Amino acid sequence: MELVKNSVWDIRNVDGVQPGLYRLLQVFENISCLILFNLESTKGIRRPIAIDLERFSRSLNKKEALKGSFSLPPHVLMSEEEINERYAAVRDKNFSLIESLIEQSEFIFDYATKNRVQSLARHAKDKGKARTTIARLLSTYWRYGQDKNALLPAYQYSGGRGQQRKVSESALGAPRTSRTLAVKRSKTFIVTDADKEKIRKVLEKYHLKPGGKNLVETRKELLRTYYSDEIKKAKALGEIPYVPSYKQVHSWKHKLFTEDEISRKSSTEHDYFLNKRDLLGNARQRWSVPGSCFEIDATVADVHIVSSFGKQYVLGRPTIYTIVDRASAMIVGLNVSLYFASWRAARQALANAFLPKGPYCKEFGINIQNSDWPAAHIPLRLMCDNGEMIGLNPQHLVVPLTELQLSPPYRPDFKSMVERRFGLLNKEMIHNLLGTTRGGKVVRGDKDPRKDAIYTLSEFTALLIDAVLELNRSLYKSLATSSSLLIEKDILPTPLNFWKAHIAEHKHALKLADSNDVISRLYPPAKASMTRGGIEYNNMFYSCDRVVKDKLASIARTNGQWQLDARINENTTNYIYVRFDKNDAFTKCSLLKKGSMLKNLPMHESEFVLDWLNRNYEKSPISVESIDTKVSRTNIEKKAKARSKSDRMTSAEKTKNTRERRKTEIHETANKVVSDPSLRVQPNDKTDISTNTNSVVYLPRRRSQ
Structure with a gap:
């Protein structure tokens, strides 16, 4: 193995060498010797050691010495532009004290092998520094990589930063000062370990919880619970109570608890994972191709709608079900209904995702090509809530088509893609409509949004479809870095292009759905x-x-x-x-x-008509006029029955000569209204009928049959 100057070695079992990490300072091939510097100890002055080269090589072959690593401190790992001028001046001054020594190989060898090195003493005398000062600078230089920056001042370790100071009888920090001599300030409270425990308990009980009290009120609870006697005593004596200040409680809050603990304890699990958790991962890391995973979720739309048969009938806020492909971020399924989040509404959204979108859009007056919204496929798996999708019906109907995966409770981050689409739809379209609730942000005195509602369910769905199509054509920078296909084909990083590019290259996990199967199941x-x-x-x-x-x-x-x-x-x-x-x-x-x-x-409009009919049947089971009509009929019936009883004619006499009696009745009732001949008006009479209220006009008689 190659032995390079400044390399780090982990020596485990070499004769005459203490186990630990060592830095290789120099190789003397002419005398077969290595100079090593121990990196384990950080205190005091340490000298390098010399070791035989052949013995070290044998240790390498026996795996008794291995290549090691040593992490340099942050203050050393700085570029020249980042170094403070004052720090650079200190570094250059220190380096000038040892520069001539580190350039002498003989000095390094003597320093590693001899107890007394006269050249070091002479050098220290020439520089006007103590011998130990020069030795300490050499140790620092060799420890931190034999680089000029190794001699930068390590001020980040000054003052015991990040460490709790030991409690003493005198107060830490600056004393309290009075702006005027007339007012005497209280002495600074010294926080002991017992006081820290009291502060910790009160913070956990009153402050660090969802909806907890603010820090001012929490300090008051601390004083009431643990320092009531001191406050009563000070009140009686007319003195300032000796109790922890607000600044001390605030300071120890951040010392006793980490920032993550404060965030977790002050939030619900749902709020933490939704708004405060780290965002180190990416939903596309595991699901990199279309169809790997669809996400489904529902939300109540932030807008009120009205009925198609009467704009005065406000139907409330509809429920939007959205299905999003996790890899491409394309909305692949949509359903808007008046049903709350339920399996009935969810199955309609799933059917929409699995079937072509052209006929669906045409129902709302939007004409598109299948290529404008090409999603009509079944995914490999479906991520959903454990609410409406946990029952027996979804398991029985959907599982044969795709795999269901239920997200844990209070973890909306498992469906981050579909949750984000809801936010975008609200921002881009819904919150700009008349009748919107703006997500519940209603200011006192504002007009009731229900009074502004003007859109029917069909109109709102048409607007939502347009917004979905626009989102599918929107640019997303994250898509460009999640797949190289978009760059290779030189197309815009939109969900629609991402979907089409991967389908064309057969890089997907989709399967086509049989329309009859989807209709019958969903x-x-x-x-x-x-x-x-x-x-x-x-x-x-x-x-x-x-x-x-x-x-x-x-x-x-x-x-x-x-x-x-x-x-x-x-x-x-x-x-x-x-x-x-x-x-x-x-x-x-x-x-x-x-x-x-x-x-x-x-379809809900037909149900509205049925409800309207039922309401009117219930509202008016019979008319008020029918009650009076029944009374009149009854009176007429009684009068006729009474007259019939007084008639002594037989049945044969009643039915005899019916035709002659009919003609006589017509003549008597239709053509002879009054019996006084003087009141009759002759056909050639020129009298103004309009001014004679007692006149009778003879109408033409019909022809005899």
């Missing part, structure tokens, strides 16, 4: 009815080619209706999926024209 199940008017669901009617071909509506009219299994897309009323037989796949059925009022609306 769309919410429901029951529809085959009726004479079509397939009925929520008072809406649907049909398809099979209904027309097999005359199913006619059969239902003749034999009665029957139930069918259905799958519902919560985003639209335009179609549902129906299974006519248990062995068949689901068939898409479109909304009939008689339900056109609900066309192009979310």
